[in-house]
Amino acid sequence: MEYHPTCHRQGHNLSQTVDDGSGVRPGAYPPEVAPQPTRPCHIDGLLDLAAIVAQRIRMSDKVLAAKLGASLPIDDAAREQQVIDRAVAVSRKVGLDPAIGTGFFRVQIEASKLLQRGLHALWSAHPGLAPAETPDLDRDVRPALDKLNDQLLHRVNVTITERRDKFCGCQIQRVVDVITASVADHWDSLHREALQVALAPIREWY
Incomplete structure (x- = not known):
């Protein structure tokens, strides 16, 4: 696909990077994301969405530490259903098709x-690599x-309009690639693989 350097983030400087533990967060992205715009195509929602996905992946470390501390299994069908039910309710509240919301979250659950x-x-x-502190699953993590x-x-709902602008498709793919590369630069292979899985729905939207 031909590259169109036309997307930009309105009112934000993409040349800044901020490390919050996930490697990227809303409002701060690697300089490679900043193109030379010739036609407005705002991608704020996509950038923030990808950043929050990365933050959620990092939360999986605390989820596991809490589960192990409470002698709970990794798979928790009841909790997963709670997440899906909440996704349906919030999707309806923000005007998002619940099928899109639940489909997105099933992927996030599997990535985690x-x-x-x-x-x-x-x-x-290697027990020495495990976290020294055990967070409380119900009080702290969930x-x-x-x-x-x-x-x-x-953010998924915000990106609906952006996804409809096919002119931006190739640039949006590039944005996701750059965010992934920025995070992957200092994440281990386990976290990188999980991030790729979690970002798969975003790639498929374009």
Whole structure:
């Protein structure tokens, strides 16, 4: 596909990078994302969405640490259904097709479990790599995850308009690639693989 350097983020400087633990966050992105715009095509929603996906992936470390501390399994069908049910409710609230919201979150759940399984094997083989602190799953971890999940659904809804602008498709693919590369530069292979899985729906939208 021919590259059109036409997308830009309105009112933001994309040449700044901020490391918040996930490697990228809303409002701060690698300089490669900043093109020379000739036609407006705002991609704010996509950039923020990809950044929050990365933050959620990093939360999987705390999820696993909390589960292990409470002797809970990685797979939790009841909790997963709660996440899906909440996704349906929030999707309807923001005007998003619930099928899109739930489909997106099923992928996020699988990406998180993929990472948790990999980390569990790693920590079992090398206990010194496991977190020293054990967060409380219900008090600390899940409320933070629920907040991120709601933010993700709002951003998915925002990107609907952006996705309809096919003129931006190739640039948006490039944005996702650059964000992935920026994060992957200092993430290990387990986290990189999980991030690729989690970002798959975004790539497929374009």
